[in-house]
Amino acid sequence: MKKPVLFLAVVAISLQSFSGSPYKAGDYATDFNLKNLDGxxxxxxxxxxxxxxxxxxxxxVCPVVIKYEDRIKELHQEYSSKGYPxxxxxxxxxxxxxxxxxxxxxxxxxxxxxxxxxxxxxxxxVAKTYGATNTPHxxxxxxxxxxxxxxxxxxxxxxxxxGAAADKKYVVDALNKLIKGEQPSVTATKAVGCGIxxxxx
Amino acid sequence: MKNYxxxxxxxxxxxxxxEPANGQNxxxxxxxxxxxxxxxxxxKLLVVNFWATWCPPCVKxxxxxxxxxxxxxxxxxxxxxxxxxxxxxxxxHLRPFLKKNNxxxxxxxxxxxxxxxxxxxxxxxxxGNIPVTLMxxxxxxxxxxxxxxxDETELRNMINSLL
Numbered sequence: 001m002k003k004p005v006l007f008l009a010v011v012a013i014s015l016q017s018f019s020g021s022p023y024k025a026g027d028y029a030t031d032f033n034l035k036n037l038d039g040x041x042x043x044x045x046x047x048x049x050x051x052x053x054x055x056x057x058x059x060x061v062c063p064v065v066i067k068y069e070d071r072i073k074e075l076h077q078e079y080s081s082k083g084y085p086x087x088x089x090x091x092x093x094x095x096x097x098x099x100x101x102x103x104x105x106x107x108x109x110x111x112x113x114x115x116x117x118x119x120x121x122x123x124x125x126v127a128k129t130y131g132a133t134n135t136p137h138x139x140x141x142x143x144x145x146x147x148x149x150x151x152x153x154x155x156x157x158x159x160x161x162x163g164a165a166a167d168k169k170y171v172v173d174a175l176n177k178l179i180k181g182e183q184p185s186v187t188a189t190k191a192v193g194c195g196i197x198x199x200x201x
Numbered sequence: 202m203k204n205y206x207x208x209x210x211x212x213x214x215x216x217x218x219x220e221p222a223n224g225q226n227x228x229x230x231x232x233x234x235x236x237x238x239x240x241x242x243x244x245k246l247l248v249v250n251f252w253a254t255w256c257p258p259c260v261k262x263x264x265x266x267x268x269x270x271x272x273x274x275x276x277x278x279x280x281x282x283x284x285x286x287x288x289x290x291x292x293x294h295l296r297p298f299l300k301k302n303n304x305x306x307x308x309x310x311x312x313x314x315x316x317x318x319x320x321x322x323x324x325x326x327x328x329g330n331i332p333v334t335l336m337x338x339x340x341x342x343x344x345x346x347x348x349x350x351x352d353e354t355e356l357r358n359m360i361n362s363l364l
Binding site for chain 2 (some may be wrong): 133155158160162191195
């Protein structure tokens with residue numbers, strides 16, 4: 001009788017450590033090592049001069065991502081020189097979402113003139129570790145004593161349909177605070193997005 | 202772009218005013234409207250599906266809602282499809298979709314784009330992914346929230362478990 005119980009306990013513990021709980025502001029994020037579009041492995045630790053990162057769980061086909069495409073590019077353009085580059089990650093399983101394959105990512109980045117890294121989370125481990133559920137889903141990180149502190153999790157702004165009409169620019173506001181050495185005032189938001197397409201069990 | 206967005210806003214405002222004239226089962230709502238619907242003290246099961254025409258799993262499960270809805274008395278089980286389509290795509294996407302797919306269920310387009318203000322009011326566990334389905338009866342004080350799409354059997358079972 002003892003063995004099954006022990007077995008279940010081990011399974012329960014390993015499941016817990018695997019999925020963890022979604023990152024929220026104040027947590028420390030784990031670095032990753034993911035393949036970029038040139039086939040090179042990229043980690044956040046390689047960005048020696050960065051003060052932090054705008055990590056965006058993204059993809060090629062989600063209509064909400066497409067709505068935000070220009071705004072994501074603008075974030076990189078505006079904030080990479082200030083120390084906060086965009087790092088986009090596609091975690092969708094291409095067998096569930098065929099338009100999100102690695103080859104399709106290359107085409108998508110080229111067609112859209114991406115100037116930031118667009119990484120392939122083939123195992124989906126990074127999305128699971130971070131607790132990402134949707135695209136686009138932003139994790140704003142700052143380098144803090146050699147660690148990656150989560151500063152904000154959520155939407156880019158409060159109007160997916162029309163960026164010009166957005167009157168709460170969560171990520172921009174949080175970045176501007178960080179650059180001034182202050183804490184972001186809003187650290188978590190929710191928005192409708194496309195669910196990340198998980199591998200079928 | 203800024204000039205265009207003003208035109209879009211003006212256009213949406215106009216369609217809002219003109220709405221009662223041309224939609225039978227299509228309405229445009231705000232969070233306050235949805236809160237009223239979700240808090241109605243009526244002894245019937247309210248089945249609220251949050252979806253969008255741009256969401257493939259939502260589109261896939263829609264026929265199940267259309268089919269299963271016919272199996273229940275409207276006095277006992279009331280279906281509402283809350284669309285999270287982009288308000289700028291009402292005429293280009295949403296209306297043609299409803300027509301093409303003969304959607305006879307009530308459809309309410311959520312016009313409040315500040316989603317962070319209302320997602321938690323639907324259900325605090327909702328992360329903003331769609332589709333999700335909320336079922337509740339405020340008189341019987343029963344409630345279930347399902348994240349992800351449902352097949353026909355799952356939908357029927359979820360309803361029956363609350364009747």
